[in-house]
Amino acid sequence: MIPWFQYTIFNIGPIGIHVWGTLVAIAFMVAAYIAERRAKAKKLDGNKVWDIAFWVFVSSMIGARLFHVVFYDFNWYLIHPWDVIDPTKPGYAIAGGLIFGALAVWIYVKVKKLDFFAYADAIAWSLPWGLGIGRIGCFLIHDHPGVLTSLPIGVRFPDGGVRHDLGLEESLLGFGIGLVFLALNRSFRNPPKGYWVGLFMLMYGVARFFLDFLRVADLRVASLTPTQWLMVPVAAAGAYLVFRRHLDKTAKMA
Helix, strand or coil: CECCCCCCEEEECCEEEEHHHHHHHHHHHHHHHHHHHHHHHCCCCHHHHHHHHHHHHHHHHHHHHHHHHHHCCHHHHHHCHHHHHCCCCCCCCHHHHHHHHHHHHHHHHHHHCCCHHHHHHHHHCCHHHHHHHHHHHHHHHCCCEEEECCCCCCEECCCCCEEEEHHHHHHHHHHHHHHHHHHHHHHCCCCCCCHHHHHHHHHHHHHHHHHHHHECCCCCECCECHHHHHHHHHHHHHHHHHHHHHHHHHHHHC
């Protein structure tokens, strides 16, 4: 069991720095660096990865906010519309960030006439580590409490209950996916284009679908959260990218 502690703001002199925002910024920088290194290893232009990272950061933050506004807390923002553009207000959904971030990558590579899946695979290598670091911020502010648990990974909340903390568990998920990538990279040297982005979509989509059952504060639509509904096609598309070489061979044989 993990004892309760919470860090939302730390001070540097008279300036208050938000813990969550700081860790999200660090996550983006680390992820961009990893993506650049991966791109260079695959003979791609590392400078273009940094360009992509900038547009992904902007678009994913907008997408994360809009997804939360539309699918999780629409009534609040209907009454307080200016809160939508207030970056100090909580309310960002990673599902929207992934959608808008992917859209930014697609638009950029199309405009620059680059190989979409080549760059998407390089960026996919950075996503698990960005997720792992960014979700530490969610854990430190405890904005995703879960159901009661007796597992050692549970956090004792101020009400005395030991609960799943989805920020912590998604952080561990991110680092876990990153380690799987490293292990597979040693034995699978020449996967088809789209394999790594597909693998992330598959692993994250399936894991996030089941993790959301542990949440206690999220809106439900037909017993599922909005993110769970999105994760179904995300995981399916990821499975296709991972196994399409075998699926194509099967289709040709049929």
